[in-house]
Ligand SMILES: Nc1ncnc2c1ncn2[C@@H]1O[C@H](COP(=O)(O)OP(=O)(O)OP(=O)(O)O)[C@@H](O)[C@H]1O
């Protein structure tokens with residue numbers, strides 16, 4: 001039996017009195033591309049952040065590649081993981097943010113090399129070679145020594161993707177990667193992501209780009225009010241939604 | 255179409271417009287010039303300045319010794335301030351509530367009382383506790399010393415100025431660290447970087463832009479603040495000239511000697527300070543040609559993170 005890449009069961013998370021995730025069940029197979037759609041405030045970002053432990057879940061469990069995330073079960077009890085283990089688990093998961101969050105004091109290539117050299121203790125030569133190959137792959141080979149603020153938003157986001165890929169993650173999380181971009185720059189980032197999907201990378205993508213979902217996603221998940229309302233192949237969820245809330249949302253974004 | 259003709263504006267060309275006059279500006283300038291001329295006149299003709307005395311003492315050896323004391327006191331007190339400031343800032347940003355409260359009280363106390371009072375307090379510490387001992391509270395003591403022998407005027411000065419400075423530096427450092435976008439920490443975490451590494455490689459270098467320039471102004475303030483130590487009989491620049499005029503009664507000329515020296519040193523520091531500020535202004539933009547404007551753009555972009563096409567050459 002092949003283990004799913006992500007297995008989230010009954011995941012709950014609150015911020016104070018506000019329950020943001022009310023029991024999320026989601027399984028993502030290896031090589032699968034899942035697009036999460038949903039209105040603002042439905043908990044999409046929170047869920048991605050829980051998978052990467054930028055937030056700590058309060059109920060349920062998340063497994064990534066068979067490993068329990070953020071906790072350790074032993075002797076019938078569950079314990080929080082320490083910083084070292086959390087850090088180790090995060091290395092396997094890449095994340096791309098809406099605001100890029102490139103390191104402004106590093107050049108493009110330094111941004112990409114920082115984690116492989118500093119965290120995985122790779123040699124600079126090896127890390128640099130892979131960084132250059134990744135820049136080639138995202139179409140920015142000529143920007144190696146630029147600083148982030150000298151790049152357009154679309155270029156910055158592609159560097160951010162390359163930076164995440166440099167850690168050779170098993171799983172990539174994208175949180176609205178094109179929402180901060182001017183419309184004419186969205187295409188280049190989506191094209192890069194489509195390339196990754198075609199290469200077989202497992203991806204969870206939160207986006208409002210329904211066209212991308214239709215073309216690239218293996219499965220579309222619709223979230224609302226902290227629960228998954230509907231899930232299925234793009235053709236079903238996008239073109240023939242069963243749930244009235246999904247229908248209402250799609251009629252607004254399409 | 256008569257309506258349009260009636261409402262079309264008269265034919266005017268602004269090219270030959272007369273400039274607006276500013277008569278008040280002229281009046282103010284003339285008054286300022288007259289006042290300045292009177293000041294120069296006073297400096298030259300008033301014999302009480304005794305410029306010959308000023309000249310005689312300006313290069314005197316005792317004055318030089320006082321300047322050296324002032325300078326090294328500035329350096330040491332500033333070092334104590336920076337190191338203490340780092341510790342207090344760490345406490346302020348700590349997850350540990352006790353550390354937060356203790357460091358908050360520290361800042362509250364040292365910023366809320368005059369540094370002159372703090373100096374005198376340290377100097378008179380022996381009145382509060384004649385012996386200082388280190389050991390377990392209510393338990394055995396490992397080390398004891400006579401306070402009067404331990405707290406020399408120099409140590410009192412360093413403690414008074416340095417611990418006070420630590421409170422201000424803590425706030426500068428804390429502000430600098432907090433002005434770094436939290437997204438930077440998240441991005442580093444997501445890459446699997448440890449907290450320590452994130453701080454050293456990502457947060458601190460970006461915070462330095464906000465920490466170093468105000469620290470430069472703190473050095474200049476500290477140089478001037480060291481003159482307060484004359485009240486605890488430490489022979490800095492001010493105390494030295496006071497000792498001389500207490501004997502010779504040439505109060506004004508000797509104070510002028512001190513002022514001129516303070517001005518010389520602060521001017522040198524100001525030049526250094528402006529270099530530092532320009533360096534960090536450039537650091538914000540890297541290689542970009544119009545560094546000043548890019549610097550402003552950088553500040554703005556922190557508030558509105560989405561970059562626009564106008565800002566992107568290529
Ligand atoms: N750190 C936090 N503290 C308090 N409330 C939070 C926090 N993070 C998120 N929330 C709240 O949780 C809810 C879900 O937020 P989340 O960012 O997950 O929504 P989203 O589906 O990603 O929305 P959007 O499409 O606007 O990004 C929102 O009501 C938000 O205000």
Ligand SMILES: [Mg+2]
Nearest residue numbers: 044045046176
């Ligand atoms: Mg979101």
